[in-house]
Amino acid sequence: MEPSELRRAVEAGRATASESGLRVDDAVVVHNSDRVALRLAPCDVLARVAPSGHLADSEFEVAVAGRLADVDAPVAGLDPRVDPRVHVRDGFAISLWTYYEPVESPIAPADYADVLLRHHAALRRIALQAPHVTDRVAAALREVNDREKSPELPDSDRQLLSGTLSGLGVAIGVEDARDQLLHGEAHPGNVLNTTRGPLFVDLATCCRGPVEFDLAHAPEEVGTHYAGADHGLIDRCRALNWAMFSAWRWRRDDHMPDRDSWRVEGLHRVRAALDRCGLG
Known part of the structure; x- marks a missing residue:
């Protein structure tokens, strides 16, 4: 603000x-x-x-x-x-x-995977109407495809983001057999290390999709400790996450601090993630 x-x-x-x-x-x-x-x-x-x-x-x-x-x-x-x-x-x-007093030490990858496993298990026990991951992808795609909403986005980068969002959004959508409630943005900024152990915050991003969508927000080492994870799907979700992140940064009315730097970094991360998937 x-x-x-x-x-x-x-x-x-x-x-x-x-x-x-x-x-x-x-x-x-x-x-x-x-x-x-x-x-x-x-x-x-x-x-x-x-x-x-x-x-x-x-x-x-x-x-x-x-x-x-x-x-x-x-x-x-x-x-x-x-x-x-x-x-x-x-x-x-x-x-x-x-308010939880934070613990300054980082969360080890195995502990991060454990708290995410427990969180996913808890989410399977509640009844809640929540949007699907693909609804969020569609919202980001609308921002990218509307030049009035993202007037400074270069044409080549607009094409990159549009193709990534539409293509991977469809691919993730067909994985519905794996869908469950998710945190939605389970990145380190939303995991607070406390004296009570790691706790997730910022619960407004709760949505439905495969658990790999949450894992794609976490540090890469976390996925190796999460039993049953599809690592190829994590890579595709990571590319999709960065494409959505980039779409928000190029909105005319985005107010994220250091927005210009994150615009450049976001596009770089999209390309790197696509290369890793063999989709570059």
Whole structure:
């Protein structure tokens, strides 16, 4: 968020927690992109604050968290002292979560695979309507194919992304026998190492598809520790993931920090992943 919007988001998060009966003397920005994560003290709450246009996503995330808490999934939970819902204030959607003190050591690949296996097992135990991976691919493809939405995307790169999204999207879609609920973006930024062990955060990306789609977001070594994984499918999903990532970065209204650098890096990663699949 831009500084002026960020200030409003911080104040909305503070006020929401205070009105919920929690003591808030300080707020520290933990993460800032299209949504903001705030650590509120001394109540030790993580407030997730999004523009109200993301209200449906925030409500979906809270619903996912509630169902996963019932099956003891390895995920960050909502703060138990307040109602498990999304608050709307000053143009923002705010949800209040338990704050977990992070452990600075990295998560070993075997431990990463173990927590992902346990998370997938928990996801198989809940009933939830969620979009398919191919729905997200289709949304990215629309951005790429609409020159008004991605006016700065060079024609050769537009062709690369369009072909990758359409071709691999269809290929992943025919793997429906392997489909189940997924985290959706199980990359290291969404796995918090805590004193309670690794926990997944950012649950709004939950979708349906093959487990290899989640594995493609994780470091490559993780797949070797995940029993039964199709490594060829992981490679194809990795190319697809980078193509979607690149599609979002080339949107005219994308606000990711260092966007220009990630535009270049994203296209490089797409080509490298396609080469690895023999599709370059």
